[in-house]
Amino acid sequence: MASHGVESDVLRWVRKRIISWYRRRGSRYSWRTTKDPYKVFIAEILLRRTTATAVSRVFDQFISRFPTVQTLAAAEECDITEIVSSLGLQNTRAKHLREAAQIIVQQFDGMIPDTETALKQLPGLGRYGVAAVLNFAFSIPRPMVDGNILHLFRRVFGLSFRSVDDEEAWLLAERLGGRRQPPELYWGMIDLVAQVCLRRRPRCEQCPLSSRCKYRQRGSATS
Ligand code: SF4
Incomplete structure (x- = not known):
């Protein structure tokens, strides 16, 4: 399934939820508080x-x-x-x-x-x-995809990607981040995977994306 199959309003909702969660629960590592x-x-x-x-x-x-x-x-x-x-x-x-x-x-x-x-x-x-x-x-907006972001994309959107080099994943990140590609979105995705969307036992009840997550809707899925 192509990344453009995800509707724009869903992407906007996901972006807002992740940034809002990051502001409350994210980690302020010292490399994130400097430019x-x-x-x-x-x-x-x-x-x-x-x-x-x-x-x-x-x-x-x-x-x-x-x-x-x-x-x-x-x-x-x-x-x-x-x-x-x-x-x-x-x-x-x-x-x-x-x-x-x-x-x-x-x-x-x-x-x-x-x-x-x-x-x-x-x-x-x-x-x-x-x-x-x-x-x-x-502050030059750029989309980013690493293993954590790919993992979250697979779960939330129910998409499959070959690897972190899959151009569809980069296109999806570009659409998700929008014009500004806010750092808090990316830090939020990384922290969500570290704290909530665990690979073995995701803590869906604590997740800000649970109401629209494909993995949760299916009850189980491949990760
Ligand atoms: S609802 Fe569960 S599977 Fe979906 S992103 Fe959140 S923690 Fe991961």
Whole structure:
């Protein structure tokens, strides 16, 4: 089923409910309360393939140890690995962080770039991370799809998607976020999956989307 099969009024309702829920129940992680491009960039690399809770345990330590892109570019890889080891994939993550910082220092005068073309050159960000840096740090509206968002789309809209690279999912995110693509919508979706729409036992009775959720209406579904 194509993403455009979801009606616009349903999308508007879902957007409003998620943002309203996020304002009451969402987590205010330190990378969500700043527009500092360096902090947002670091957070997005740390957040790949791990949870926000896990990142919250190391983020402040990381920033105080490597407060600027220059300090990160000059760091020993083993020192970066040590701080990010609890997140898993620590060797790859540390390598990406250091290489990306070196590219930023050498090619972008030490400034986190604010274009898609430039951000794509940085290892470790990926399509979601590039969009997240543009959206969260530079207020450039961009849709985003990661595994959590895909999971929520499948449940709420009863749609199937191949993977996070499915263009239908990105089109649906674009329509859901509308002209502004508000960060609170995306943080809300991530937190909803972490707190309520759990993969094994979703807590539908606590969910702001339950009255229109396809998964709930069916009583069970594939996730
Ligand atoms: S109603 Fe249940 S299945 Fe649907 S989005 Fe909410 S928690 Fe997930």
